[in-house]
Amino acid sequence: MKLSIVNSVMTWVMRKRFSQIEYFMSHSQEVQHQWLERLLYMARDTEWGKKYDFASIKNYETFKERIPLSKYENIEADINRIKAGEQNILWPSEIKWFAKSSGTTSSKSKFIPVSFESLEECHFKGGKDLLSIYCNNYPETNIFSGKSLRLGGSHSLNSIDGETYSGDLSAIIIENLPIWAEFKSTPSNKISLMNEWEKKMTKIAKTTIDEDVTSLAGVPSWMMVLLNHVLDITGKDNLLEIWPNLELYMHGGVDFTPYREQYKRLIPKEDMHYAEIYNASEGFFGIQDLTDRNEMLLMLDYGIFYEFIPMDEYKGLDSNTIPLEQVELDKNYAMVITTNAGLWRYLIGDTVKFTSVNPYRVKVSGRTKHYINAFGEEVIIENAEEALLKACKATGAEVKDFTAAPLFMQGKEKGAHEWLFEFNKQPNSLSNFIETFDKSLQEINSDYEAKRYNNMTLNPPKVHVAKDGLFYNWLKQKGKLGGQNKVPRLSNTREYIDELLELNNA
Numbered sequence: 148m149k150l151s152i153v154n155s156v157m158t159w160v161m162r163k164r165f166s167q168i169e170y171f172m173s174h175s176q177e178v179q180h181q182w183l184e185r186l187l188y189m190a191r192d193t194e195w196g197k198k199y200d201f202a203s204i205k206n207y208e209t210f211k212e213r214i215p216l217s218k219y220e221n222i223e224a225d226i227n228r229i230k231a232g233e234q235n236i237l238w239p240s241e242i243k244w245f246a247k248s249s250g251t252t253s254s255k256s257k258f259i260p261v262s263f264e265s266l267e268e269c270h271f272k273g274g275k276d277l278l279s280i281y282c283n284n285y286p287e288t289n290i291f292s293g294k295s296l297r298l299g300g301s302h303s304l305n306s307i308d309g310e311t312y313s314g315d316l317s318a319i320i321i322e323n324l325p326i327w328a329e330f331k332s333t334p335s336n337k338i339s340l341m342n343e344w345e346k347k348m349t350k351i352a353k354t355t356i357d358e359d360v361t362s363l364a365g366v367p368s369w370m371m372v373l374l375n376h377v378l379d380i381t382g383k384d385n386l387l388e389i390w391p392n393l394e395l396y397m398h399g400g401v402d403f404t405p406y407r408e409q410y411k412r413l414i415p416k417e418d419m420h421y422a423e424i425y426n427a428s429e430g431f432f433g434i435q436d437l438t439d440r441n442e443m444l445l446m447l448d449y450g451i452f453y454e455f456i457p458m459d460e461y462k463g464l465d466s467n468t469i470p471l472e473q474v475e476l477d478k479n480y481a482m483v484i485t486t487n488a489g490l491w492r493y494l495i496g497d498t499v500k501f502t503s504v505n506p507y508r509v510k511v512s513g514r515t516k517h518y519i520n521a522f523g524e525e526v527i528i529e530n531a532e533e534a535l536l537k538a539c540k541a542t543g544a545e546v547k548d549f550t551a552a553p554l555f556m557q558g559k560e561k562g563a564h565e566w567l568f569e570f571n572k573q574p575n576s577l578s579n580f581i582e583t584f585d586k587s588l589q590e591i592n593s594d595y596e597a598k599r600y601n602n603m604t605l606n607p608p609k610v611h612v613a614k615d616g617l618f619y620n621w622l623k624q625k626g627k628l629g630g631q632n633k634v635p636r637l638s639n640t641r642e643y644i645d646e647l648l649e650l651n652n653a
Contacts, residue, residue, distance in 0.1 A: 158282045163279075165279050168444075171447045173506070183452040190238055193238060200213070211468055226258055230311055237488075243311045244319045261316070268449055268487060270316070291331065293360055296355050296358075296364070296365075297317075298364065298366070299365075321336055345628070348372065352373065352377045394419060399423055403423060427497075432449075441510075450486060455473075455481065476501050478501070479499075497515070517635060530591050531551065548618040550636055550643055551567070551637050551638070562604065563605055565608070573612075622634070
C-alpha cells in the first residue's frame with residue numbers, strides 16, 4: 148500500500164513538469180535566445196567575458212562574429228588552469244568536477260568542466276524530464292513502486308588536488324544525487340562507483356537479482372553484457388523471471404537498432420517500453436518523447452544555446468553556423484553548443500538530422516570525424532547502420548559490433564572498404580549478407596553508389612567475421628571497458644581495424 152502511494156505521488160510530481168516542456172516546445176526560439184542572453188550576462192565578468200566583451204553583445208550575429216568556434220584543443224590550456232585551482236575563467240561559479248571523456252578508444256582523455264549549474268539545470272533536469280515525459284505518456288505506470296537498475300561508468304572519481312575531481316560523468320552524477328534518488332536506485336553508490344569493470348559487473352548482478360527492478364538505465368552494449376551475466380548467474384531464460392515488474396529501459400550512447408531484437412528476447416513483454424536519450428559529458432540534449440517514433444525532442448531550457456553547421460559546408464573551425472530557427476529537415480548538421488559550464492561555441496563532434504521543426508526533434512546521424520571519405524564517398528554512421536539493418540533482416544543475422552576502414556589503392560588496384568563484423572547470430576548466407584549490405588549502402592548514399600558503379604573506383608566491400616568477444620577483449624586490453632567507451636564504427640585511417648584484425652587472427 149505504501150509503495151502504491153509513493154508511486155502515485157512520484158508520478159504526479161513528474162507529470163507537473165510537463166507543462167514547462169510544452170512551453171519550450173511552442174516557444175523554441177524565444178527560449179533559446181533568452182538562454183543566450185542569460186549565459187552571456189552570467190559570464191560577463193569572467194576572463195572570457197572580459198576578453199570578448201560579453202556585456203556589449205546584444206544579438207546572435209554579434210555573438211557569432213566575436214566569439215570563435217572552438218574544439219577541446221583550443222580551450223585545453225584554460226581547462227588545465229581551472230583543474231589547477233584557478234576560477235572565473237570560462238564560467239563564474241566554482242568548478243571542481245571534470246567529466247573524463249574520450250568518446251572513442253583514444254588514449255588522450257578530455258576533461259570537460261561540470262559546473263553546479265550544469266549538474267542541476269542540465270544533467271539532473273534531463274533525468275527528471277525523461278521520467279516526466281514517460282509518466283505523461285503512461286499515466287498508469289508503476290515504475291516508482293520498484294527500483295531503477297543503473298549501469299554507470301568504468302571510472303570512479305579521482306582527486307586531482309584534493310579539491311577538484313575527475314571521473315566518468317555518471318560517477319559525478321551518482322556522487323551528487325540526492326538521498327531519495329539513491330533510495331530508488333540499485334546497485335548502491337559504492338558498487339556503482341567501483342573501478343574494476345568485470346568485478347563490478349558480477350557484484351551488480353548478484354546484488355540486484357533480489358530487488359524489484361522496474362526500469363533499466365545504461366548504454367545498450369554494456370547493459371547487454373550485464374543482463375546476460377544476470378541470466379547466467381540465475382539460470383533463468385529471460386529477465387521477466389527475475390524482475391516481473393520491469394517496464395522501461397532508458398538507453399543512449401550508441402545506436403539501439405542492432406540491439407532491439409536481442410532486448411525483445413531478453414524481455415519478452417509486449418508492453419515493455421524503451422526510451423532513448425541523447426546525453427554526453429558536455430550536456431544532456433535530447434529525450435525520446437513519442438511512443439511510436441524514436442527521434443528525440445531537443446531540450447531547449449537546460450542552459451544550452453545551440454548552433455548548427457550544415458555538413459555540406461563544414462570547414463571545421465572556419466565554418467559558418469546558423470541558429471536553431473534556420474535549420475531544415477533531413478539535412479546533416481554538426482552541432483555547436485554554448486553551455487552553463489563555460490563551453491563557448493564548442494564543437495562536440497556529433498552530427499544530427501532534424502525530423503521535425505515544430506517542435507524540434509533530432510536523430511543523431513554520426514560524428515564529424517567518424518566517417519569514411521577516402522574516395523569521395525562520404526559514408527557516415529547513419530548510412531552504415533541503415534544498410535546493416537537491411538542486411539540483417541535479409542539474412543536473419545544479428546550484429547554485436549563492427550568497424551570499418553578504407554583499403555587504399557595500391558598501384559593499379561582499386562580501393563575498397565574493409566569491414567569487421569562480430570555477430571550474435573550468424574547470417575544464413577555471408578555472401579548474401581555482403582551483397583545486400585553493399586546494395587543497400589548504394590541505395591542510401593549516392594556518392595558511394597557513384598564510386599561503386601561498375602567497380603570504377605571502389606571494389607566490393609571486403610568483409611571479415613570476428614571471433615566471439617573480439618571487440619570486448621580489444622577494449623579490455625586498452626583498459627576501456629564500460630562507461631562511455633565505444634568501438635569506433637568508421638574511420639578514415641586503418642589504425643583501429645589493423646589492430647583488431649591482428650587480434651582476430653592471433
